[in-house]
């Protein structure tokens with residue numbers, strides 16, 4: 459089976475992990491945690507950066523560090539992985555679901571203002587599938603209403619907007635290093651922060667409310683959201699390969715686009731102005747197509763694919779977070795038509811040819827008006 463994603467592990471990864479194991483630093487202390495954090499900070503040109511146990515933890519840390527909780531509202535897009543909305547609920551705040559843009563699939567900045575109330579504290583901008591949100595307008599709104607901006611950059615490590623890395627625009631940028639992400643640590647994440655006091659709050663919450671200088675004295679009721687030295691060893695070796703990852707992901711994206719661009723059914727996620735995007739898992743719309751039938755055919759040809767996320771509004775669990783003024787149209791359209799195709803740096807041209815041929819065969823035979 460050609461998988462949708464596969465982590466890149468080479469001899470350097472194994473060497474670094476072995477070193478962590480041999481040195482006996484298998485928990486959250488040890489050379490690699492610090493080296494990985496310094497490396498991330500340098501790569502992203504960020505002011506502060508700290509690693510954590512996963513991308514969901516990064517979001518929770520961001521919210522907690524900004525003092526967001528009970529009686530607060532946070533605006534989230536209708537289309538994202540559940541970590542975005544669950545992190546808001548789990549800190550005790552209320553998510554307010556906002557429409558997504560039909561073309562970029564990210565939060566529709568024109569629909570945000572009407573969702574703002576006296577209780578609104580923050581906006582979580584999710585850079586879906588590596589695509590930048592309309593940060594220009596979102597930042598203007600944040601300034602006007604004095605709101606925090608949290609960037610959910612889980613899927614967009616390495617994407618630049620106006621020459622600046624995503625994750626460094628907001629108050630906190632939250633990254634995931636899950637196995638299918640652009641760089642991975644198995645499970646893992648990090649927070650990128652602008653202000654020192656917010657960064658210090660994140661360190662507190664990440665480490666059960668303790669400060670380094672006063673062990674077992676607790677200032678807040680925090681969590682253990684630390685990254686291990688073993689995870690950081692993997693992350694550091696991945697970060698060193700970032701240029702290679704970037705080139706390979708671009709080539710895969712260009713390959714798919716070239717193969718399908720002449721099909722009326724094929725509609726790519728629109729690039730935001732001045733965005734140099736790093737393609738995460740290549741995802742496109744195949745309109746007027748029976749996606750279920752297509753995924754089944756691909757599966758029988760040994761190709762794994764993935765549907766898009768269910769829009770939050772469509773799940774009973776999140777029904778109470780749908781605002782009065784809300785239009786479901788775009789997220790349903792994207793959900794209905796989107797399909798994610800295998801995207802990983804070691805994919806072979808031969809495999810890409812097999813995938814595109816299978817899809818083309820299907821599209822040629824099954825055109826649904």
Ligand SMILES: Cc1ncc(COP(=O)(O)O)c(C=O)c1O
Nearest residue numbers: 512513514539541612634635636
């Ligand atoms: C948009 C988005 N936000 C948050 C997360 C959460 O990251 P993690 O799985 O590392 O907790 C993910 C991850 O898969 C994601 O895609």
